[in-house]
Amino acid sequence: MLTERQEKILKLIIEKYIKEPIPVGSKVISKVLKCSSATVRNDMGELENLGLLEKTHTSSGRIPSEAGYRYYVDNLMELKKMNAEDMLKLQIVFKNQQLALSDVITKSLQVISDMTNYTTVVLGSTSHENLLKQIEVIPIDDVSMIVIIVTDKGHVEHKNIKLQEVSLEDVKKTVGLINNLISGTPIDEVSSKLEFEVKPIIGKYVKQHEQLYNAFYHVFSDFTNQEVNIMGRSKMLEQPEFSTNIDKIKNVFNKLESPEIINNITEDDDNNIKVYIGDESNIDSDVTVIKTKYKNGGEEGTIAIIGPKRMEYDRVVSMLEYIKENIER
Amino acid sequence: MLTERQEKILKLIIEKYIKEPIPVGSKVISKVLKCSSATVRNDMGELENLGLLEKTHTSSGRIPSEAGYRYYVDNLMELKKMNAEDMLKLQIVFKNQQLALSDVITKSLQVISDMTNYTTVVLGSTSHENLLKQIEVIPIDDVSMIVIIVTDKGHVEHKNIKLQEVSLEDVKKTVGLINNLISGTPIDEVSSKLEFEVKPIIGKYVKQHEQLYNAFYHVFSDFTNQEVNIMGRSKMLEQPEFSTNIDKIKNVFNKLESPEIINNITEDDDNNIKVYIGDESNIDSDVTVIKTKYKNGGEEGTIAIIGPKRMEYDRVVSMLEYIKENIER
DNA sequence: TTTTAGCACTATATATTGACAAGTGCTAAA
């Protein structure tokens, strides 16, 4: 158990270090707490034994460890109200009646990225949660046409396909059959339903059924699992822990470009705001991910803020709370 | 006018420097050319006077200047045939009959990015070149629906809109009117046609015409000008001139995130492959952009490769030529 | 028992120096 003073010291060190990434010495703390630097040093030693603080070298000041940040987030952090300016900027987005929900979400996270200098991510719902609502086909010229897939959650995907010597009539027949037979099916089960329920039937009624079946099969199997929106990628470069270390930048950027990061962020359990500090982020030991699910009517997804481990936790959590609230009503 | 030997020296220096960014001295060159280093030095001095070479300090070897690269690209560079491996990887993409043209283009430039470690860009045609083909509306629930816009070039855009107390019938009427009245209009003129040709008519036939008009007006005015696909953004970090200079990285990344880069790349005159070296790239003094337009039937756009000024010009130009050829037939 | 003053100690950052390598320009001879 930490004494009250130890908690104060830990909090002060973390908040100072977040402001500027320089190891914090006992002297500065002692001035704030009105006790001698020796007293502070004793407590700092204790906090280090507990694994909450670290030294960069024998005679350096202390920096927070991963466990230190964790303790801070779980026990010490006070959520402050957003400042008026930040709130105003977000209100402009939320109050815009013209925007569909998904645009509101994307825009507000764009705003947050600009305000905080962190990277933000919006993920739509995954394909097994989306049910096929309807498909449409729009012919472009003799051989190519656009297939449009719409899900019950309003997710839209389109694909340009090419068909040789297939009559428009046959295409329309096929589309009609698909809409009748399998609308309501989860997107990621559509391929198999196509094979076992649609293929046998269009075989009877449609001439170029082989070609048509193949085309639609591909359309659905290419269906993007998720809408992904990453904003302010290069904001990471503004953070001093990265701007002096190219390898870290490379690592983070590669992770941001790879698909696994999405799974990583998606995979989540409950509806609360979650904080993944350092290695917990699965991105980099110096990165923190703060994220939450949102749900509004049929629409759901995940929003996340990616920043340095040395992130302004209180500010970001407050913002995310605020946005989540606004999205959900 | 350069002597033959001077051209040889310039070519050797540039090609050596492209392989490895170390200033090139007279000794190495003299070995290749079978003349003494003093002779080479005299010529190097001359090339420097002409502005084709530079020194990093008084007693360093030479590096190519912007004008040097320009001279090289315009006069000295020999296009070599692509190696079998590169060609094979691209053939796999081109030979895939299932893929629509736009996917073939995107995938092949993804492949090029991986092969070369440069960033690649695919831009679709601009909105004034796209004519409205058809719009479709698909209702999702009581208040929201998806509007889908398709252009004659096969470009698809969709938007989620919300309408309070508007009957499905009225929506369908409006859609029918729009399709009848203004299909064939260039996308960026649709908004004004809506106002002057559609608004007066739906005013008569449709109940909630005000709300409907506004919704469609917004859908079209938000129409993205262009499909933009940037691949391998972080490849820039692999280039030594950037990986040691955070400010350059920041600059390049910011440019890559800003919309002006798109205009920059789009704005172009003829159909040939163009090379923009250093400051000409409008991105960074150490960046080169190589780009070309493509055209295939109705579909057209621009493809570009962005790399260091110290780029493998011959290889990239060859590749772009090859891709362009394959796209256009 | 807790806090504090004082001191020895340690690691880092920074500037200074000297030796060395790589390259140049110029001159005079081939």
Place this chain on the structure above:
DNA sequence: TTTAGCACTTGTCAATATATAGTGCTAAAA
């Protein structure tokens, strides 16, 4: 016109000294 030779310049690298910001520990004070 080309080349050998030489004096000169600059950058790099390692070694050294100096200053600084912090620590831990001990013994005295509260």
